[in-house]
Each structure stands twice: as structure tokens, then as C-alpha cells.
Amino acid sequence: MKIELNISTELINEIALSKHQTISEKAGAVVTFSGIVRAQEGESQISAINYESFDEMAEHQFKLIFSEINERWPIESIRLIHRIGIVKVNEASLWVEVISCHRKEAFDACQYLINEMKSRVPIWKKIINK
Amino acid sequence: MKNAENKSYQIFKAAHSNIYSMKIKVRFWSYFSDLTGCKQTSIEVDQGITLGQLHEKVCDKFLELKAAKNSTLKVVNVDYQDSNFVLSDGDEVSLFPPVQGG
Numbered sequence: 001m002k003i004e005l006n007i008s009t010e011l012i013n014e015i016a017l018s019k020h021q022t023i024s025e026k027a028g029a030v031v032t033f034s035g036i037v038r039a040q041e042g043e044s045q046i047s048a049i050n051y052e053s054f055d056e057m058a059e060h061q062f063k064l065i066f067s068e069i070n071e072r073w074p075i076e077s078i079r080l081i082h083r084i085g086i087v088k089v090n091e092a093s094l095w096v097e098v099i100s101c102h103r104k105e106a107f108d109a110c111q112y113l114i115n116e117m118k119s120r121v122p123i124w125k126k127i128i129n130k
Numbered sequence: 131m132k133n134a135e136n137k138s139y140q141i142f143k144a145a146h147s148n149i150y151s152m153k154i155k156v157r158f159w160s161y162f163s164d165l166t167g168c169k170q171t172s173i174e175v176d177q178g179i180t181l182g183q184l185h186e187k188v189c190d191k192f193l194e195l196k197a198a199k200n201s202t203l204k205v206v207n208v209d210y211q212d213s214n215f216v217l218s219d220g221d222e223v224s225l226f227p228p229v230q231g232g
Contacts, residue, residue: 035232051231054159054224057208058231080156082231094232114232122203122224124160124174 001069002077005062007053008083012092017079018121021097027076030101030112035094037087047130051084051093054122058082065116073105078113082123140200150177152219156188157225162202165194175217181206182213200228 002022021029030106037049061081068087069075087093098111100106117123157170173187181204189196205212205224217223 052160054157057205057224060208072207087202094192117231118229120229121231122159122205122226122229124227 001066001075003065003066004029004077005054005059005066005099006018006081007058008081009083011079012081012083012095014092016026017081017097019024021099022077026101027099029105029106030100031096031097031098031106033094033096033110033114034092035114036092039087040101041127042087044127045068045091045130046127048086048088048128049081050054050086050126050128052126053082053084058124062117065113065120068116069109069112072110072112074099075100075109076111080113082117082121084123084129099113145151151175152177152217154179154184155216155222156184157222157224159169159224161193162198163174165198166192177219179217181211181215181217181223184217185213185225188225195225201228203228 012034021030032046039045066078069078076099081095084095096110098110098113100109139218143221151174153174155170155172158166158168163169171191171210173184173191175187177185185199185202185204189199195202203215206215206217206221
């Protein structure tokens with residue numbers, strides 16, 4: 001399984017990412033997910049979220065999750081970008097792409113990856129109010 | 131007799147504190163660094179201390195962390211560990227609230 005992981009302050013450019021997509025002849029499913037910063041967080045109207053990451057551990061935990069996925073589903077590749085620093089409303093904080101032969105494993109692996117990330121990968125939000 | 135033995139042990143231990151103690155670096159992440167007023171600290175502890183015991187010591191030093199004690203996630207180097215984990219010299223501990231990626 002091919003992996004690309006990037007924890008970055010850079011804007012997520014989905015057009016550039018799709019141009020750099022590599023896909024084999026066996027692939028039949030590409031699932032992508034973008035997590036976008038909402039204008040409303042709980043009761044508050046916000047302007048942005050400041051993401052903080054414990055980078056070394058985040059990379060280690062992501063690699064553990066990728067390894068678990070590799071054992072459970074026949075996935076061809078995963079690309080994941082998580083932004084850190086200030087991410088404004090309507091910008092993507094997370095982008096995931098999972099490629100596999102069939103859609104079920106791509107959807108299942110993508111869902112697993114995001115669920116596990118939310119419980120294990122050391123990234124935190126600090127809300128910036130309007 | 132037992133008290134005398136214990137006292138002798140304490141004197142021996144104090145004389146050889148470099149053998150029986152170690153310094154553990156503790157890092158605070160997310161709002162824990164706001165609560166403590168620092169990103170990291172160093173705590174001198176006895177060899178054989180567990181992660182849970184160290185966490186108690188940290189909460190005694192930084193009382194602001196006590197309220198979040200039960201929900202605190204504890205990490206040694208880059209792996210989550212439970213309270214019974216025995217720390218070794220050179221280990222780096224991180225304490226932080228539940229994660230919120232995505």
C-alpha cells in the first residue's frame with residue numbers, strides 16, 4: 001500500500017492533488033474526503049481554527065493506523081494531508097484520498113482512518129472567534 | 131531495628147542519588163501548556179516510578195492540571211501508555227487533553 005502523509009501549514013490545493021493522483025489499472029474506486037472549517041462551532045460564530053500538532057507523535061500514530069488499514073483491507077494507496085496553524089472558515093483542514101479495487105473497502109478504510117485519527121492522533125483545535 | 135535499617139537505606143540512597151534517581155522531561159500540549167504556563171518541565175524521580183505516579187507528582191506541582199486528571203492522555207515518547215507503565219531514564223512524557231484532529 002502506498003502512503004503519502006503531510007502535516008503542513010500550507011493551503012490544501014485539491015486541484016493540484018488530483019493532478020498528481022497515481023492510479024493503477026486494477027483500481028476501481030477513489031474515495032476522497034475534505035474536512036472543512038465551519039463558521040459555527042457550538043454556539044459561537046468563528047473566523048478560523050488554529051490547529052496544533054505534536055508532529056513526531058502524529059506521524060507515528062498515522063503510520064500505525066495506515067498499518068492497521070493495510071492488514072484489514074486491500075487498499076492500493078492513501079494520501080492524507082492535515083493542516084496545522086490557522087485555517088480559516090471554508091478552508092479544508094483535512095484531505096484524504098483512498099484508492100482501491102472496489103468502493104466498499106475504500107469507503108470503509110477512509111471512515112476507519114478518520115475515526116481513528118480523531119481518537120488517537122495528537123492534533124488539537126483552538127477556536128478563533130469572530 | 132526496621133527504622134534503623136530504613137534510615138541506613140535512606141542515607142545510602144541519598145549518597146548515591148545519581149544511581150537511584152532520574153530526571154524525566156514532561157511536555158504539555160494544547161491548553162495544558164496554558165494551564166501550567168510552560169511547554170515543558172523536568173522532574174527528578176526515583177528509578178522504577180510508574181507513569182501514573184509521575185502524573186500524580188506533576189499534578190502536585192501544577193495544581194491547575196488536577197481538574198483534568200481523569201481525562202488526561204499520557205504518552206511516553208510517541209506511544210500512549212497506561213498508568214502502570216514503568217518509566218526509564220531518558221523517557222520523555224507528554225500529557226495532554228483528548229485530541230481533536232480533523
